[in-house]
Amino acid sequence: MLSVRNLEVVYNDVILALRGVSLDVPDGKIVALLGANGAGKSTLLRTLSGLLDVHDAEIRKGAVTLDGNDIGHLSPSKLVKRGIKHVLEGRRVFKELTVEENLRSGAHTHRKNMGANLDKAYGLFPRIADRRGQMAGLLSGGEQQMLAMGRALMSEPRYLLLDEPSLGLAPKVVEQIRDIVVQINSEGTGVLLVEQNATMALSVADHGYVMETGRVVMDRPAAELLADDDVREFYLGLHTGDDGDTRSSYRDVKHYKRRKRWAS
Numbered sequence: 328m329l330s331v332r333n334l335e336v337v338y339n340d341v342i343l344a345l346r347g348v349s350l351d352v353p354d355g356k357i358v359a360l361l362g363a364n365g366a367g368k369s370t371l372l373r374t375l376s377g378l379l380d381v382h383d384a385e386i387r388k389g390a391v392t393l394d395g396n397d398i399g400h401l402s403p404s405k406l407v408k409r410g411i412k413h414v415l416e417g418r419r420v421f422k423e424l425t426v427e428e429n430l431r432s433g434a435h436t437h438r439k440n441m442g443a444n445l446d447k448a449y450g451l452f453p454r455i456a457d458r459r460g461q462m463a464g465l466l467s468g469g470e471q472q473m474l475a476m477g478r479a480l481m482s483e484p485r486y487l488l489l490d491e492p493s494l495g496l497a498p499k500v501v502e503q504i505r506d507i508v509v510q511i512n513s514e515g516t517g518v519l520l521v522e523q524n525a526t527m528a529l530s531v532a533d534h535g536y537v538m539e540t541g542r543v544v545m546d547r548p549a550a551e552l553l554a555d556d557d558v559r560e561f562y563l564g565l566h567t568g569d570d571g572d573t574r575s576s577y578r579d580v581k582h583y584k585r586r587k588r589w590a591s
Contacts, residue, residue, distance in 0.1 A: 328351060334374065339383050359549055371538075376403055416491040424462070429478050433477075
């Protein structure tokens with residue numbers, strides 16, 4: 328079990344980004360983490376993967392544990408060896424390297440099964456298999472996202488942290504990414520999925536959390552969150568009218584003045 332308890336994270340000794348956050352990612356499960364921009368989702372992923380130092384941030388309170396053992400002090404390389412791999416937002420591939428060179432770079436802590444893991448990555452992502460000798464910077468956005476995920480899988484992670492994998496992608500590619508996440512999970516990898524596309528995330532997740540201003544404000548099975556009227560209105564952009572029809576209502580949500588019931 329990958330867990331955080333009562334976590335507080337501060338940037339530049341001033342900005343409190345996480346305020347008492349607690350969350351669990353069980354082995355072999357998909358957990359969705361939802362929230363608006365600035366809610367603290369990426370900060371939580373950086374905490375789990377040891378990247379706070381890079382952003383002048385630190386843990387002030389709370390704990391990060393793996394199977395009950397404190398890992399909050401470990402470096403990113405040691406966390407990768409423990410089985411935690413983070414796919415950053417924005418498709419961070421090495422653009423001047425080929426597809427295969429990018430994949431091989433993901434196996435620097437796990438070279439023993441490199442050949443088998445390359446075959447597995449190409450099997451999961453046939454679109455990049457056809458471009459294995461091509462420079463990564465010439466791939467489409469969707470292909471670069473697949474490459475970033477494939478590179479993370481080269482170290483056979485126990486937990487995969489995905490930060491906005493569908494961001495900026497066409498709907499058809501988003502469906503492909505969703506299906507790949509499900510397939511990765513079906514082979515035993517736990518997934519923490521941060522997504523603005525709440526419908527996609529909750530449709531594949533076992534459990535979900537909603538964050539606002541650095542706090543977890545909802546924590547339920549994903550199916551319950553998907554059916555919750557407040558979540559549907561504020562995070563899925565859906566509203567059920569008096570006629571029973573479900574329709575987009577971002578304009579209504581923007582000007583809606585009532586206080587969210589879960590924040591009371």
